[in-house]
Amino acid sequence: MHQIVNILRKLLTLAKKHINHRFISGILITVASLILLLWRLVSLTNGRISSNEAITKHLLFVDSSWNKILSNIYGPYYLLLHISFTINHSIWAFRIASVVTGLLCAIALYWMISLWHGYKIATLALLMLLTNLGFLALARQASPIISQLLMLTTLVIATVLLRTKKNIKAIIFLVCAVGFSLYVPGGIWFAITALILTITQIREIVASKPIINKMLLPMITIVLALPILFHLVTNYSSTLIKNWLGYGLGSHGQLNSFFSNFIHTPLNLFIYSDLSPSFGIKHIPLIPISFSLIILIGTIYYIRRIKNWHWRNILIFILLSWIISGFGVISSIVSLPLLDIAFATGLAYMLKEWYQVFPRNHLVRFIGLALITTVVLLTSFYSGRSYFVAWAYNPNVTSMFSRKL
Numbered sequence: 001m002h003q004i005v006n007i008l009r010k011l012l013t014l015a016k017k018h019i020n021h022r023f024i025s026g027i028l029i030t031v032a033s034l035i036l037l038l039w040r041l042v043s044l045t046n047g048r049i050s051s052n053e054a055i056t057k058h059l060l061f062v063d064s065s066w067n068k069i070l071s072n073i074y075g076p077y078y079l080l081l082h083i084s085f086t087i088n089h090s091i092w093a094f095r096i097a098s099v100v101t102g103l104l105c106a107i108a109l110y111w112m113i114s115l116w117h118g119y120k121i122a123t124l125a126l127l128m129l130l131t132n133l134g135f136l137a138l139a140r141q142a143s144p145i146i147s148q149l150l151m152l153t154t155l156v157i158a159t160v161l162l163r164t165k166k167n168i169k170a171i172i173f174l175v176c177a178v179g180f181s182l183y184v185p186g187g188i189w190f191a192i193t194a195l196i197l198t199i200t201q202i203r204e205i206v207a208s209k210p211i212i213n214k215m216l217l218p219m220i221t222i223v224l225a226l227p228i229l230f231h232l233v234t235n236y237s238s239t240l241i242k243n244w245l246g247y248g249l250g251s252h253g254q255l256n257s258f259f260s261n262f263i264h265t266p267l268n269l270f271i272y273s274d275l276s277p278s279f280g281i282k283h284i285p286l287i288p289i290s291f292s293l294i295i296l297i298g299t300i301y302y303i304r305r306i307k308n309w310h311w312r313n314i315l316i317f318i319l320l321s322w323i324i325s326g327f328g329v330i331s332s333i334v335s336l337p338l339l340d341i342a343f344a345t346g347l348a349y350m351l352k353e354w355y356q357v358f359p360r361n362h363l364v365r366f367i368g369l370a371l372i373t374t375v376v377l378l379t380s381f382y383s384g385r386s387y388f389v390a391w392a393y394n395p396n397v398t399s400m401f402s403r404k405l
Contacts, residue, residue, distance in 0.1 A: 001002075011238040025122075042092050044392050050403070053143065059078070061087070089405075101146045104150055117348040125343050126342055127380040128291055129337070132278055137387065144291060155317075157196075162202070162205075163310075167205065170205075174195075183228050262323065288382060291383075298347075303315070
């Protein structure tokens with residue numbers, strides 16, 4: 001008995017040493033995210049798929065061979081979709097690829113925000129993303145558009161890692177993120193931006209590494225890029241190339257269409273949405289007003305500290321995402337992960353200012369944190385309800401989800 005007690009004590013000591021609050025919070029966040037993304041995944045749409053999902057199904061079966069799927073635009077997404085749908089022909093399996101992609105995006109964001117602002121702020125910020133109507137609609141439908149959010153998230157994380165870690169692993173992660181972005185329409189411009197922002201660090205790291213590491217990077221790049229480049233060459237058409245580049249404007253009125261799309265991107269997010277019923281409710285912005293104000297605080301914080309590369313890069317990617325969406329292929333929702341980071345910064349700034357006013361009064365400090373937490377929880381509840389109730393029972397939505405799988 002005494003030996004068992006000693007063993008339990010050693011295990012407890014080991015757990016305290018290696019398991020911290022961030023780890024426990026991360027596990028809870030992952031479980032909560034899965035519950036939110038999987039709850040009523042099929043029954044919410046009455047066991048029917050939308051017209052957009054019908055297009056996804058058609059594209060999946062037109063190019064059903066493994067090599068064609070992998071080399072296609074959105075290849076990684078369609079590969080995951082093909083695997084899940086091969087295992088089980090059901091709506092649940094049909095949508096699980098989007099759920100996994102959305103979960104990866106959420107976990108990656110939580111990890112990065114927790115490094116900058118701590119796990120408490122990261123948890124609150126993730127609530128904003130996980131209950132967002134646009135994010136839930138994308139992550140719970142069989143739509144490859146969710147890959148756009150993951151692409152942008154991984155590229156931002158890659159630039160952060162390369163600027164902080166400065167090792168060969170960070171470069172490999174950046175190369176993988178760039179490779180993934182090549183399979184997303186318009187992703188090439190985000191990849192080029194990420195490379196420009198980190199070119200100095202790449203040169204410094206590569207110059208100090210052995211020749212084998214220098215050879216490894218181009219080899220990984222070729223392996224990742226070869227399928228999509230082969231697809232673009234063998235199936236060459238101006239429409240395919242324009243779509244891959246993220247250009248979806250017509251032949252007439254291009255400038256007017258661009259400015260209209262560009263202006264509607266922030267309008268859809270903050271003021272007045274005119275997105276498809278599949279991804280939003282008409283006239284209702286994707287981001288509630290209270291969250292919009294906190295994002296504004298975070299953005300002002302970035303602008304005032306524009307010389308800091310952390311914040312400057314976030315602003316650059318937000319602006320680029322809005323510009324690329326103006327060309328008609330990238331969705332307005334693509335900047336949600338970046339706005340979530342700005343939301344986290346706004347929360348952190350507000351709490352910091354509160355703590356500076358009351359540096360030693362622990363009760364008042366706790367009240368400040370409790371007030372902000374309450375606002376986030378209530379707004380998140382309203383935002384989540386707008387998806388699970390208002391969106392799900394909207395006549396425009398129910399009419400779109402009328403097809404059998």
